[in-house]
Amino acid sequence: MQVYQLEKESLHAFLTAVQADAELIAPVRTDVVRFSPIKDPATITLTEQSYEPAKKYFFPAQEVLFQFTGKRITVPAQPSPRRVFFGLRKCDLNAIRHQDMVYEQLGDPHYLAARKNCTLIGYHCETPPSRYCFCGSLDLVDYFDLMLYERDTHYLVEVGSEHGKEVIELHKTFFSPFHRVLTQNERKIWGADRLTNDDITDLYDDPGWKEGVDQCLSCGACTTLCPTCYCFEIHDEVDTKNTANGERKRSWSSCQLQEFTRVAGDHVFRKEREARFKHRIFHQLDYFKEKYGVQLCVGCGRCISGCPTKIDFVQIINTMQHPAGNSE
Numbered sequence: 001m002q003v004y005q006l007e008k009e010s011l012h013a014f015l016t017a018v019q020a021d022a023e024l025i026a027p028v029r030t031d032v033v034r035f036s037p038i039k040d041p042a043t044i045t046l047t048e049q050s051y052e053p054a055k056k057y058f059f060p061a062q063e064v065l066f067q068f069t070g071k072r073i074t075v076p077a078q079p080s081p082r083r084v085f086f087g088l089r090k091c092d093l094n095a096i097r098h099q100d101m102v103y104e105q106l107g108d109p110h111y112l113a114a115r116k117n118c119t120l121i122g123y124h125c126e127t128p129p130s131r132y133c134f135c136g137s138l139d140l141v142d143y144f145d146l147m148l149y150e151r152d153t154h155y156l157v158e159v160g161s162e163h164g165k166e167v168i169e170l171h172k173t174f175f176s177p178f179h180r181v182l183t184q185n186e187r188k189i190w191g192a193d194r195l196t197n198d199d200i201t202d203l204y205d206d207p208g209w210k211e212g213v214d215q216c217l218s219c220g221a222c223t224t225l226c227p228t229c230y231c232f233e234i235h236d237e238v239d240t241k242n243t244a245n246g247e248r249k250r251s252w253s254s255c256q257l258q259e260f261t262r263v264a265g266d267h268v269f270r271k272e273r274e275a276r277f278k279h280r281i282f283h284q285l286d287y288f289k290e291k292y293g294v295q296l297c298v299g300c301g302r303c304i305s306g307c308p309t310k311i312d313f314v315q316i317i318n319t320m321q322h323p324a325g326n327s328e
Helices: 008-018 090-106 109-116 162-170 209-215 221-225 273-292 313-318
Strands: 003-007 023-029 033-037 062-069 072-074 083-088 118-123 146-150 154-159 232-239 242-252
Touching: 003 008, 008 023, 008 083, 008 154, 083 090, 090 109, 090 118, 090 273, 109 118, 118 162, 146 162, 154 162, 209 273, 209 313
Parallel strands: 023 083, 083 118, 118 146
Antiparallel strands: 003 154, 023 033, 062 072, 062 242, 146 154, 232 242
16 A cells, blocks of 8 residues: 655644545544544544544434425435544444445445545554553454554555545645555554454353343443444334324434334343343354454444443453363
8 A cells, every 4th residue: 555654743734724625523522532523633632542433423323314294205315525534543444344334235325425425534553542442353454545653753644545545646745655565563553452252153151241241231331332333223203283294213222222122012032131231242243244254343442441330341251261172
C-alpha cells in the first residue's frame, strides 16, 4: 500500500480543508469520549478509545422506515450525507466492515444510503487504548481509506482504497511521498492479544460460564456499546387522535433482554439468563464466523469496560479447558 507523510503541524489544516465539502466526525471529549460532528479540529482527542462506537451514524438507535396515512405509505428520503470519519481505530473500522457484510447482503436501503458518501480515516494504536482490548486475538484486516500512524513529528499515512488515493490527490499540498511500505510490525497493535482461547466451539457446556452469568444484570449495556451488534425490532406508532395515521420505526434491540425471543403465546426461547449470556458471546465469536468466515467481534472491549459489573468474558474463556480430544 502506498504511504505518505503528513506533518503534525499540518493535521488541523488538512482536516479544516476536508470540512469544506464534508461533515467531519471524530472523537471528542464531552462527558465521555464519543464520535461527534466537529467544528474545530483542535477539539479532537486521539489519546483514548471512544466510549461509544461510530455505529449510530450508519445504523441509528431509532429510525423511521415509513409513514402511513390511511392507505397511503410514504417512505422518507434516505440521505447520503458526505461525511469524513476521522480517528477510527482498527477495531472500529473492522466493525464497519462486518456491518457492511450484513446490510449489503440484506440490501438495506437505509444503511447503504448512510454509508454511500463516507470517507474512513483511521488512527493506528501502537498499544491497546483500553485494558480490555483484545483485537490482536481476532482476524482483523486493513479496512480503511486512509490510516494514520503517529510518529514524533509527523504521521505516516497509508492509502487503503481508491477513494483514499482521491483524498490524497485532492489535498496533495499537505502530503509528501514516503518511500517505503510499512512492515507488519509497524501495523501491529502490541499487547492486544489477551484472548488465548479464541475457538470456543466446544466450550458451550463449560461450567466456567457461571462466573459471568452470576454477575450479569441483563441490562443490555454490552450490546448497546458494541460496534458490531446489529439486532433491531420493528414497531408501529399511531396517532392517538387518528389511528389510521402513524409510522413504522426500527429500533435497536438486545439479545440480553427476555423479550428479545418472546413470541406469540408468551413463549420465551431464551428465558434463562445463562442462555442469553452465552448466546451473545457465541454469536460474536462463533455463529457469525460460520456464516461469514470471520468473527463478528472486533475485540474493542467496550462491552467489558461499559458493563456495570465489569464482566471480563475474555478472562473467563481463557480459564476454560477444551474437552478431551477437542483441544486446539
